[in-house]
Amino acid sequence: MNLEILRTKEELRSLIDAYAILGDEKRISEQMNLFTPDANYTVYMNGIEVANTTGTDKLKEEFSGHASQVKTYFTLNGQHSIKIDKDTAAGVSFSQIKMVRENDGKDILTDYSVKYEDEYVHQNDKWLIKKRIGYFFIIEARALNNPF
Structure with missing residues (x-):
């Protein structure tokens, strides 16, 4: 493995970690800078498509x-495997995401x-x-x- 491939893998890992960190901190405008303007984001929950959005404005x-x-929000990123082909790459990553919402005066995790x-x-010197x-497989x- 050459140095360029290692550098690219590190940059891509930093990209998915930045996505999680900015999301956890609700810094949505900054998070949008991690996407191409025409990016597409699709979400499946238990095999059913629940969202399909294109473009950073949407x-x-x-x-x-x-x-x-x-x-x-609290996100932990796990495995991340990628295949690099010049200026494009494909990756698979796994995350554990916790969200706390209030419902009827109670915090629901x-x-x-x-x-x-x-x-x-x-593009423009960055990934x-x-x-x-996103395939949301287990939801609890x-x-x-x-007590606080």
Whole structure:
């Protein structure tokens, strides 16, 4: 493996980590800078397509609406494998996402196990997400018993 491939793998890992961090911090405008302007994001929950959005303007609107309903996000990224082909790449990554929302005065924790399939492009000296498909396989919700 040459140095350029290692550098590209590190840049792509940093890209998916930045996506998670910015999302957790609800910095949606900055998160949109990680996508190509015409990016497509599709979400499947238990095998059913629940969202399919194209373009960062629409993505920003969708993500902001969702973030406004969530008190706290917490994401852990796991495995990330990629195949690089010059200025494009394809990747698969896995994440554990926790979201806390309030419902009837109680904090509800929803825990998601997610597999992402991504297409990346190298433009203007940086890697961007061109297409992202999120497969939300395991979804568990429960009330939190916060003693504080």
